[in-house]
Amino acid sequence: xxxxxxxxxxxxxxxxxxxxxxxxxxxERRSVNCTVGDVWGPPxxxxxxAAGLVVCIGGDGTVLRASRVTVPxxxxxxxxxxxxxxxxxDMSPRDCFNLIERIVAEDWRIEERLMARCDVMEDGASLHTxxxxxxxxxxxxxxxxxxxxxxxxxxxRLAIYRCDGIIVATxxxxxxxxxxxxxxxxxxxxxxxxxxxxxxxxxxxxxxxxQPDALVEMEVTSDHGAIxxxxxxxxxxxxxxxxxxxxxxxxxxxxxxxxxxxTFYAELAEKLEMQLSSAMTPRA
Numbered sequence: 314x315x316x317x318x319x320x321x322x323x324x325x326x327x328x329x330x331x332x333x334x335x336x337x338x339x340x341e342r343r344s345v346n347c348t349v350g351d352v353w354g355p356p357x358x359x360x361x362x363a364a365g366l367v368v369c370i371g372g373d374g375t376v377l378r379a380s381r382v383t384v385p386x387x388x389x390x391x392x393x394x395x396x397x398x399x400x401x402x403d404m405s406p407r408d409c410f411n412l413i414e415r416i417v418a419e420d421w422r423i424e425e426r427l428m429a430r431c432d433v434m435e436d437g438a439s440l441h442t443x444x445x446x447x448x449x450x451x452x453x454x455x456x457x458x459x460x461x462x463x464x465x466x467x468x469x470r471l472a473i474y475r476c477d478g479i480i481v482a483t484x485x486x487x488x489x490x491x492x493x494x495x496x497x498x499x500x501x502x503x504x505x506x507x508x509x510x511x512x513x514x515x516x517x518x519x520x521x522x523x524q525p526d527a528l529v530e531m532e533v534t535s536d537h538g539a540i541x542x543x544x545x546x547x548x549x550x551x552x553x554x555x556x557x558x559x560x561x562x563x564x565x566x567x568x569x570x571x572x573x574x575x576t577f578y579a580e581l582a583e584k585l586e587m588q589l590s591s592a593m594t595p596r597a
Contacts, residue, residue: 315345315417317364319388321352321379323371329395332406333370336393339410343417356382364388365419366569370406372396377544380428380446380566389423391416391569400488400584403570412571421569426485427504430562433541435555443543446566447486449559450542451531452478452511454550459514460539465530466508466523473534476513481506481529481559485566488581490545496520500577506561529559 318340322333330351337347348360352375361367361383369379369392376392383390392402393409404412415421431449433441443449453460453476462479464471482491484499487507492498496509497520508529509520523529533539538552551557 315340315365315419317346317360318348318366318368319357319360319364320347320349320368321370321375321382322349323375323395324351324353326371326395329370329375332393332395333368336368336370336409339413340417343413345417352378352382358386361386361388366391366416368393369402370395373399373401374546376401377446378546381444381544383566384428384444384564387564387567389421389567389569391421401485401568403568403572408571415571421571424502424568424570425565426501426568427483428562428564428566429481429483429506430560430564431541431543432558433549433551433555434558435552440555441541441549443541443547444562444564445486445543446483447489447544448480448482448491449557450478450480450490450540450545451533451551451557452540452542454535454537454539458535458537459512461534462539463532463534464508465532466521467528468530471521472517474510474513474517476510478511479531480509480511481531482509483507486544491520494520497522498581504561506559525561527560531557531559533557 320333320337322329333349337349340347367383367388367390369376394402429445431443432439459475462474480491484501484503487499491509494509494511496507504525506523541549
């Protein structure tokens with residue numbers, strides 16, 4: 314039985330905040346101790362460590378943030394969609410209340426998703442270490458200038474890219490920025506990373522699906538430096554000569570699922586159709 318839970322909500326959504334409090338009240342009526350908070354606030358690590366479940370109320374961005382916050386603790390995440398399109402969220406608010414007894418009983422299955430680890434290195438020393446559920450991107454510093462990136466895979470030079478950026482995506486992230494840049498779609502439970510250049514000039518412009526144990530090293534050679542972006546949410550400027558080293562993480566994100574595994578590609582087609590319809594619908 315579930316004893317403790319952390320309920321995160323999107324910071325700028327009144328509806329998500331109100332629903333988070335409502336859900337916490339329903340859980341506490343069933344003797345589940347709850348901690349409610351803004352997902353971008355100071356991480357309540359003690360509460361997460363003690364919890365049996367982390368609930369994320371919002372869109373995919375809320376889940377991405379929560380996945381990185383919960384990395385040291387390995388707690389399962391339940392995503393409740395209050396955004397426009399939910400690739401990572403498993404249910405609606407109505408579904409949540411219909412299934413609340415199963416939530417309390419921990420009557421669910423776990424789906425594990427690969428994460429990527431990023432080490433930002435300078436002169437052999439690590440400046441920063443990040444974990445990402447979607448992608449790690451090395452991109453140009455300013456709109457008018459391309460970035461030069463010397464890319465090695467498993468110690469062998471692949472190419473020196475003159476481009477807008479290089480994306481290293483997980484299978485989960487393969488339906489995001491990488492897809493927009495022409496990359497392939499991987500089933501979310503695969504164990505490969507995808508390297509996708511963005512607007513590469515006079516170089517290998519196609520995506521590469523990498524071996525599970527591949528080590529990707531990207532050295533910025535542009536005088537004006539670059540930016541490292543983690544899941545499109547955390548940006549760090551880096552100077553010329555800095556290396557960004559990416560590999561599979563030892564950590565995974567564990568998602569709570571109630572539905573039986575469906576055909577991924579059928580769900581993907583449905584969500585992409587919803588996305589297209591949303592994009593074509595004029596706003597009032």
